Amino acid sequence: MKKMIAIAILLTFTLYALAPNTNTISIPEAEEINPFKDLISAIGWIECQYDTLAYNPEEEATGYFQIRPIRVEHYNQLTGSNYTLEEMYEYDKAERVFLYFADKIGPYDLERIAKSWNGSGPMTIEYWRKVNIQLTKN
Numbered sequence: 609m610k611k612m613i614a615i616a617i618l619l620t621f622t623l624y625a626l627a628p629n630t631n632t633i634s635i636p637e638a639e640e641i642n643p644f645k646d647l648i649s650a651i652g653w654i655e656c657q658y659d660t661l662a663y664n665p666e667e668e669a670t671g672y673f674q675i676r677p678i679r680v681e682h683y684n685q686l687t688g689s690n691y692t693l694e695e696m697y698e699y700d701k702a703e704r705v706f707l708y709f710a711d712k713i714g715p716y717d718l719e720r721i722a723k724s725w726n727g728s729g730p731m732t733i734e735y736w737r738k739v740n741i742q743l744t745k746n
Contacts, residue, residue, distance in 0.1 A: 643715030644707060650742035651706075651725065654735070660699050671696040673706045673725075683708060718743065 642648075655674040656662030662671060669676045675696040683705045684690055696702045710721045722739040723732035 644710050644721075646743055647710070647718050647721060647739070648703065648706065650739045651722065653742050654738050660702075661697055668693065670694070671702045672699055673702045675702055675705060679705065679709075 652658050652672050655669075656672055658672065660672045662674065663669070664674060667674070667676055670693055673696070675693070677693050680691050680693050680696060687708065691701060691705070696705070706725070709725065713721045713724060719736050719740070722736050726732045726735040
C-alpha cells in the first residue's frame, strides 16, 4: 500500500511538472490599424518621391505631403495648434496634418481624400489618376 501511495504521489508531481501552466494566458500584440497607410504611401510618391525634405518654391509646399502655408494655417485654426510651415518637414507633424483632414472624410473614400488634398478643379482628376496608379502598385 505504501508503494502505491508513493507511486501515486510521484505520478502526481510528474504530471504537474509536465503540464502547462494554466494560470496564465498569452495574448499576442495586435498590429496597428492604419486605413490610410497605402494612400499615404501613394501620395508621398506622387508629391515628392518620399523625400521628407522636398520643397516646391512655386507653391511654397514643404515635406512629404507638400503642405502649403494655407493648409498649415487652416489646420491651426481648426485645431488650436500653432504649427509652422517649417515643421512640415518633420514627417510626424506633417502626417498629423494630413490625417486630420483625411479623417474628416473617412477611410473609405480614398479618391475624395486625394482630390481634396490636392486642391480643387479639374487638376484633381489627373492627380487622382496618378495616386490610384500608385495604390494599385501597393
